[in-house]
Amino acid sequence: MGVIMSTLRQAANEFLSHKSIAVAGVSRKGDAAANVIYKKLKNTGYQVFPVNPYADEIDGDTCYPSLDALPEKVDGVVIGTSPDISEQLVEDCATLGIQHVWIHSTFGNGSYNEGAIKKGKELGLNIIPRGCPMMFCEPVDVAHKCFRWFFGVTGKLPKEV
Numbered sequence: 610m611g612v613i614m615s616t617l618r619q620a621a622n623e624f625l626s627h628k629s630i631a632v633a634g635v636s637r638k639g640d641a642a643a644n645v646i647y648k649k650l651k652n653t654g655y656q657v658f659p660v661n662p663y664a665d666e667i668d669g670d671t672c673y674p675s676l677d678a679l680p681e682k683v684d685g686v687v688i689g690t691s692p693d694i695s696e697q698l699v700e701d702c703a704t705l706g707i708q709h710v711w712i713h714s715t716f717g718n719g720s721y722n723e724g725a726i727k728k729g730k731e732l733g734l735n736i737i738p739r740g741c742p743m744m745f746c747e748p749v750d751v752a753h754k755c756f757r758w759f760f761g762v763t764g765k766l767p768k769e770v
Contacts, residue, residue: 615769615770616768616769616770617737617740617768620735621740621742621744621745622745623735624709624711624742625742627684627685627709628655629655629658629681629682629684629685630656630657630658630683630684630686630687631657631658631659631660631673631676631679631683631686631687631707632646632686632687632689633660633676633688633689633694634660634661634688634690634713635660635667635689636661636664637661637663639668641689642713642715642719642741643687643689643690643713644667644668645743646687646689646713646741646742647659648668649742649743650687650742651670653747653748658673658679658683659671659673660672660674660675660676660679661673675701676698676702676707677705682705682706684707684709685707685708685709685710686698686702686707686709686711687711687742688713688725689713689719690720691720692718692719692720692721692722694720695712695722695725696724696728698710698725699712699726699728699729699732700728700732702729703733703734707734708733708734709735710729710734710737711736711737711740711742712726712737712738713742714738715739715740715756715760715765719739721739736770737770738770739765739766740766740767741753741756745757
């Protein structure tokens, strides 16, 4: 039986159909892409949990040091950390039974890590290896619509995942 591929839009819609999501890599300074993603998901009705081992709170919300410290199991995880942490987070997701993982990457490499993607696929996880949830989370702002188009035509976003 072969691997069933889906378009990035289908994978994004599936990921965003889940309402309980952790965002790993939020910054205490509030300037990381993960913080922007966290706020967008929170403001559009998701139950979102920020994850950073060095922060107690983000925007007045409790911040958790790791995925296994979350108060409940989440449906998905957005990885917005440095790439060297991505593979361990993917393994943590598999251990915790979290099937949906989005590895954030737009400008530069973001959290993209080939080993993390390979590991996630080996473990049977639904991995989105690039892009940003904000390119698909409605209402999508003009900037992220432009990013989605630009990164799509330049090949920076995968056509299939």
